[in-house]
Every structure is written in C-alpha cells, then in structure tokens.
Amino acid sequence: MSPSHTPRRVVVTGLGATTPVGGTVPETWEAILAGRSGARPLTQDWVSEHELPVTFAAQIHTDPAQVLPKVEVRRNDPSGQYALIAAREAWADAGAPEVEPERLGVAIGSGIGGVWTLLDQWENLRTKGPRRVFPLTVPMLMPNGPAAAVSLDLGARAGAHCAVSACASGAEGMGQAVTMIRQGRADVVVAGGTEAAIHPLPIAAFAAMTALSKRNEEPERASRPYDAGRDGFVIAEGAAVMVLEAEEHAKARGAKIYGYLSGVGMSSDAHHITAGEPEGEGAARAMAETVADAGLSMTDVRHINAHATSTPVGDKAETNAIHRAFGGHTSSIPVTATKSMTGHLLGAAGALEAVLTVLSLHHRQVPATINLDDPDPDLDLDVVTGSTRTLPDGDLAAVNNAFGFGGVNVALTFTSA
Numbered sequence: 001m002s003p004s005h006t007p008r009r010v011v012v013t014g015l016g017a018t019t020p021v022g023g024t025v026p027e028t029w030e031a032i033l034a035g036r037s038g039a040r041p042l043t044q045d046w047v048s049e050h051e052l053p054v055t056f057a058a059q060i061h062t063d064p065a066q067v068l069p070k071v072e073v074r075r076n077d078p079s080g081q082y083a084l085i086a087a088r089e090a091w092a093d094a095g096a097p098e099v100e101p102e103r104l105g106v107a108i109g110s111g112i113g114g115v116w117t118l119l120d121q122w123e124n125l126r127t128k129g130p131r132r133v134f135p136l137t138v139p140m141l142m143p144n145g146p147a148a149a150v151s152l153d154l155g156a157r158a159g160a161h162c163a164v165s166a167c168a169s170g171a172e173g174m175g176q177a178v179t180m181i182r183q184g185r186a187d188v189v190v191a192g193g194t195e196a197a198i199h200p201l202p203i204a205a206f207a208a209m210t211a212l213s214k215r216n217e218e219p220e221r222a223s224r225p226y227d228a229g230r231d232g233f234v235i236a237e238g239a240a241v242m243v244l245e246a247e248e249h250a251k252a253r254g255a256k257i258y259g260y261l262s263g264v265g266m267s268s269d270a271h272h273i274t275a276g277e278p279e280g281e282g283a284a285r286a287m288a289e290t291v292a293d294a295g296l297s298m299t300d301v302r303h304i305n306a307h308a309t310s311t312p313v314g315d316k317a318e319t320n321a322i323h324r325a326f327g328g329h330t331s332s333i334p335v336t337a338t339k340s341m342t343g344h345l346l347g348a349a350g351a352l353e354a355v356l357t358v359l360s361l362h363h364r365q366v367p368a369t370i371n372l373d374d375p376d377p378d379l380d381l382d383v384v385t386g387s388t389r390t391l392p393d394g395d396l397a398a399v400n401n402a403f404g405f406g407g408v409n410v411a412l413t414f415t416s417a
Contacts, residue, residue, distance in 0.1 A: 007182040010181050010244050010260060010262070011247050011250045011260055011261075011417075012261060012358050013093075013095070013255045014089075014090040015240075015242055015355050016085070016091070016093060016192075017238065017240040018062060018067075018082050018089075018238050019038065019236075020236050021061055024089055029356070029359050031341065032342075032367045037058075037370065038059070039056055039223060039236075040057075040220070041055060042057055042198075050204065053207045053214060054206075054214055054216065055216045056216060057203070057343065058342060058344075064082065067085050076140060077116055077196065078196035078237070079239075080146040080149045081196075082146075082195075083108055083147070083149060083241070084149055086192060086238075087106075089241075090190065090243045091154065094245070095253070095256070098253070099187055100187075103186055103187040104188050104189070105156055105159040105185070105188070106156045107162075107163070107189055108150055108162060108173055108191065109170050109171075109173035110144075110146055110169055110193060110347040111143075111167055111346045111404065112195060113141060113143030114140050114141035115141075115202060117140040121134055121141075143162055150190060158180065161176050163176060164347075166346070166347065166404030167344070167403060167408075169193050169350070170192050170193020170194075170240065170347055170349065170354070171351065171354060171402035171410040174191045174192065174242065174244070174261065174350075177189035177190075179264075188245045190241060190242075192351035192354075193239065194351075195236075195237055195347040195348040198236075198237050212235060213232040219234070222371075223310045223343055224370075225310045226308065226315055226376055226379045226381070226383050227371060227373060227374055229373070232311055233343070233344040234310070234344060235343060235344060236345045238345050240352035241351065242355060244261055258417060259361050260414065260415045260416075262397070263291060263413030265286040265288065265292075265412075266286055266409065268282060268406070269281075270282075272407065273406060276314060276317040276318070276403055276407065279321075279324070280322070280324050281321075282409050283317070283318060284324035286401075287401070288325050290413045291397075296413065298327070301326065301398065301399055301413075302334075303336075303398035304333055304335045304398065304399050304400075305336055305337075305356060305357040305399075305400045306336070306381075308335075309339055315379060316376075319381055330381065332382070334382050334389050334391075335369075335382055336368070336383070337383065338353055338367055357399075357400040361391070361398055362417070364391040364393075366384050366388060366389040366390075367388055368385050369383050395415065397413055398413070398414050399412070
C-alpha cells in the first residue's frame with residue numbers, strides 16, 4: 001500500500017473470552033458489572049505437597065473439557081484450549097465472516113506458553129523414560145502453539161503470529177493485527193492473548209520475588225489496585241480474543257460493529273527486567289502515541305482501563321505515567337482496574353481488558369474497581385468504585401494499558417461506533 005493512502009480503519013466485529021469469572025463474554029461482562037471476584041482457594045494436592053506460600057488463584061471459570069472434544073483437550077496445552085474456546089466464540093459472534101483464507105490472519109500472544117505441557121512431560125521423561133513423552137509435546141509447549149491451533153481451526157493463511165512480551169503479549173497481538181489490516185495484508189484478523197500458568201512453579205517463582213498477594217484467608221479481597229493495603233497481584237488464567245476487520249470489509253457484509261481499534265502505542269523502558277520505570281516515562285509515551293495514532297488529542301479520552309496489577313510499585317508507576325501523559329485532563333478521566341475481579345491473566349491480561357474496554361464504550365458503562373477500601377493518597381486518579389459509571393452520549397475514546405516484564409509498554413485506543 002502506498003504511504004500516500006489513508007490507512008484502513010479497523011473495527012471490532014466479534015468478541016470471545018473464557019475467564020476466571022465466566023466461560024463466555026456475556027457471563028464475564030455480567031460478573032464484572034456485578035463486582036464478583038474470580039479468586040478462590042486452590043484445592044489441588046500440589047499446593048500442600050510443595051508447601052506453596054500462596055494458596056489461591058483466579059482459575060478458569062469453565063473447564064475446557066465441558067466445551068471442547070476430548071481429542072482437542074488431549075492435543076492442546078491448556079493455553080491452546082483457552083485460545084480455541086475464545087476464538088470460536090469471537091468468530092461466531094462476528095457472524096463467521098466469509099473471507100478468503102489468504103486474507104484471514106491470526107495474532108494471539110502468550111507470555112509463558114505451555115508451561116503445563118513442558119513440566120508434565122519432563123516428569124514423564126524423568127520417571128517413565130523417553131517412550132512415554134507425548135509426541136505432540138513441542139507444538140503444545142511452544143508459545144505460538146495457540147495461534148497455530150486457531151489458524152488451523154479457521155484455515156487462516158495471511159499469517160499466524162504470536163507476540164511474546166510478558167503481560168503485554170495479548171495487547172501487542174492486537175497491535176500486530178492492526179498493522180496487518182492497515183498494510184493490506186489481511187481483511188480480518190483474529191487477535192488476542194491466552195495464558196495457563198497456574199502451576200506450582202510459576203506460583204512459587206512469583207511468590208519468591210514477592211509479586212503475589214499472600215492474603216490466603218480472603219482470596220476474593222486480595223486483588224486491590226490503588227488500595228493502601230495492596231500487597232501484590234493474584235495470578236489468573238484464561239483467554240480473550242477479538243475479530244478485527246477492515247471497516248470496508250465489515251460494512252460490505254453488514255456486520256455488527258462494536259467499535260474501532262483506532263490507535264496503537266508501544267515503547268520500552270530499558271530500566272529494569274521486572275520493575276517499570278518509576279516515573280512512568282515510557283508508559284506515558286505509549287499512551288501519547290496511541291492517542292496520536294488514533295488521530296485524537298489527549299482531551300478526547302473519556303476512559304482508561306488501567307493495567308493496575310495491585311502491586312505497590314506498579315500501581316504508583318502507572319499513576320505517574322497517566323499524569324505525565326494526560327496532564328490536567330487526568331482528573332476528568334474515569335479509571336477502572338478490572339484485575340480487582342479477574343486477577344492478572346499475564347499474557348492474556350491486555351486482551352481481556354481490551355475486550356472489557358470495548359464493552360464499556362459499547363454499553364457506555366465503566367465497571368467499578370472492587371476492594372478499594374482505603375485509597376492510597378499517592379494514587380490520585382478518578383478510580384470508579386462502588387457502582388458502574390455511565391459514560392456520556394456522543395463519540396467516545398478509551399485507552400487500555402498493558403505493561404510487561406522486560407519494560408514493555410503497550411497502549412490501545414478504542415473509539416465508539
């Protein structure tokens with residue numbers, strides 16, 4: 001496509017998700033509006049076997065075995081199972097668009113990939129020998145396995161991409177999809193993120209670095225972004241996917257349009273392998289870039305779905321970034337932290353929060369942040385609490401933030417239909 005051409009606009013025509021609070025998008029949205037937490041005690045034997053210091057997580061609400069055929073459960077790591085479930089819901093929600101295979105792409109990120117497959121098959125090798133290692137181990141453990149599974153399922157031949165950028169993976173996958181459509185490489189892209197890392201090793205590792213909340217006696221109250229008593233995030237699992245489509249392609253087939261993915265911003269901190277830059281300079285650049293990419297000014301933004309993991313350092317850095325990016329307009333932007341209910345889905349977090357941002361614009365409702373009992377006075381944002389906030393009539397723009405280990409910053413701008 002010639003640089004002189006106006007970039008194609010990208011619309012959202014389908015939504016899919018399987019999360020700790022619901023097995024579908026409608027179930028998840030209803031739970032989010034109701035303020036229900038998906039965190040609960042872990043009942044598996046390995047919790048006590050390994051004497052884990054954290055004994056709860058936000059596990060998937062609906063067992064994939066209830067949704068997928070046995071053969072698909074057998075041949076896909078849980079991360080792949082979740083991706084297939086979310087992608088199929090999104091595809092059906094979009095009306096199963098007719099599109100040439102060479103014009104259909106996939107971009108589904110994962111921060112960790114098939115950790116269950118990797119460690120289960122290592123145990124098989126160690127205790128039973130090489131003949132007992134499952135033949136599909138490699139495609140099941142590789143991070144791009146879920147993207148490959150979805151591309152095979154849909155017959156997508158324009159590309160099957162996988163962003164691996166820690167907790168920004170799902171959002172970066174959506175950014176990749178926008179690039180594919182704008183450049184004319186695809187008309188439709190199934191994009192999002194997936195993660196299945198509620199396993200003793202990641203739990204022990206995150207706990208060792210003091211990243212996880214240790215509120216074992218009250219899991220549902222453990223994820224508390226912006227609260228003075230926050231002590232870490234709640235590890236979660238699941239997948240979220242959107243069908244993204246060139247506007248002209250969607251309108252030609254009479255598709256339902258939820259809204260537009262209008263802008264993408266990305267940056268890196270080059271500060272620390274796990275901690276974001278404290279003043280939020282890199283994150284602020286990503287936010288400014290996404291709004292500019294959408295052709296908007298910072299004062300056009302009417303809502304932020306924050307990364308807000310509930311860590312003492314992370315929430316402060318993001319608050320600084322929002323102030324740096326939006327300046328005096330910050331006080332008029334309602335902010336929500338939906339991880340207070342879903343927990344932190346790692347590589348799928350940005351994708352899920354993007355879906356929730358689209359729904360906020362579509363229904364003009366900002367979900368409330370739960371567990372904010374004692375607001376940290378240093379985090380001076382307009383955080384929605386108590387009950388949902390109604391957004392005004394007219395054209396709306398919202399920013400969704402996703403940040404990851406390695407200093408990765410991704411911000412997406414969605415606009416109303």
